[in-house]
Amino acid sequence: MEAVLFFIAAIGAIGGALGVVASRNPFYSVLALIAHLFSLAVLFLLLTSAFVAAAQVVVYAGAVMVLYVFVVAYVGEGGESAWEPIPGQRFLAPLLGVVLFVELSVAVLSSALKALGTHGPDVPAGFGDPAAIGTLLLEKFLLPFEATSILLLIAAVGAIVLANRKREESA
Amino acid sequence: MNVEWYIVLSSLLFAIGAVGILIRRSPIVILLCLELMLNAGNLALVAFSREVGNQQGQVFALVVMVVAACEVVVGLGLLVAIFRRKLPLNVDDLSELRG
Numbered sequence: 001m002e003a004v005l006f007f008i009a010a011i012g013a014i015g016g017a018l019g020v021v022a023s024r025n026p027f028y029s030v031l032a033l034i035a036h037l038f039s040l041a042v043l044f045l046l047l048t049s050a051f052v053a054a055a056q057v058v059v060y061a062g063a064v065m066v067l068y069v070f071v072v073a074y075v076g077e078g079g080e081s082a083w084e085p086i087p088g089q090r091f092l093a094p095l096l097g098v099v100l101f102v103e104l105s106v107a108v109l110s111s112a113l114k115a116l117g118t119h120g121p122d123v124p125a126g127f128g129d130p131a132a133i134g135t136l137l138l139e140k141f142l143l144p145f146e147a148t149s150i151l152l153l154i155a156a157v158g159a160i161v162l163a164n165r166k167r168e169e170s171a
Numbered sequence: 172m173n174v175e176w177y178i179v180l181s182s183l184l185f186a187i188g189a190v191g192i193l194i195r196r197s198p199i200v201i202l203l204c205l206e207l208m209l210n211a212g213n214l215a216l217v218a219f220s221r222e223v224g225n226q227q228g229q230v231f232a233l234v235v236m237v238v239a240a241c242e243v244v245v246g247l248g249l250l251v252a253i254f255r256r257k258l259p260l261n262v263d264d265l266s267e268l269r270g
Binding site: 006010013014017018020021026029030033036037040043044047048049051052055056059060063064067068071072074075089090093094096097098100101104105108109119120121123127128132133136137140141144148151152154155156158159160161162163165 | 190
């Protein structure tokens with residue numbers, strides 16, 4: 001059962017990723033990424049991390065992707081030119097990707113990491129649920145938690161400054 | 172399922188995202204491919220967290236999500252600013268900052 005779910009979600013994730021790269025229209029790329037994110041949430045659930053899966057669906061597939069859809073609708077499709085600054089880039093890049101994949105796989109699978117070929121240890125019932133993650137965030141990782149909130153604030157201020165219309169008119 | 176399956180899937184998704192960044196020219200799609208790579212990293216983090224039986228890796232994954240959200244906000248703000256100045260939305264034409 002678990003293996004079946006894994007392969008369904010893995011095929012969904014790979015298909016979504018290929019759809020992002022291959023579709024001509026950026027709008028379809030965004031939709032493919034949403035499908036990809038939902039498949040990843042299923043994988044996170046299989047790895048007994050319920051809170052990360054929920055955050056993935058609510059924050060990523062919900063909020064962030066809505067932002068993308070807005071910007072794609074605002075900016076428009078903007079057809080890509082077929083002009084290649086580097087000759088053969090469209091053939092060299094996938095080759096490089098295959099090399100990268102093989103290299104990463106070999107590096108991880110041939111490493112001396114213990115328990116890589118196993119299912120992992122048996123975990124208690126509350127593993128990865130919101131209570132456990134919240135306790136970790138607010139006790140052990142309080143400082144990084146606050147740092148990320150400041151990072152979000154800086155990003156919000158930066159986005160407002162970048163997209164401000166009045167500054168451009170005066171400039 | 173063994174943890175190594177998740178790791179191989181994660182590296183495959185990372186490679187697909189990297190290829191997308193190399194061959195696409197629209198900045199929107201390049202940002203989407205960046206999301207693919209960040210999510211592949213997240214999957215590896217959560218898989219290793221399950222393998223070790225330690226929840227701290229999941230906290231890392233959550234922080235990566237926050238960083239990705241910041242990257243999206245700033246990147247899309249840049250896109251809107253580029254669009255307002257009527258510059259072409261094509262990374263090959265936007266090469267003035269190249270050294």
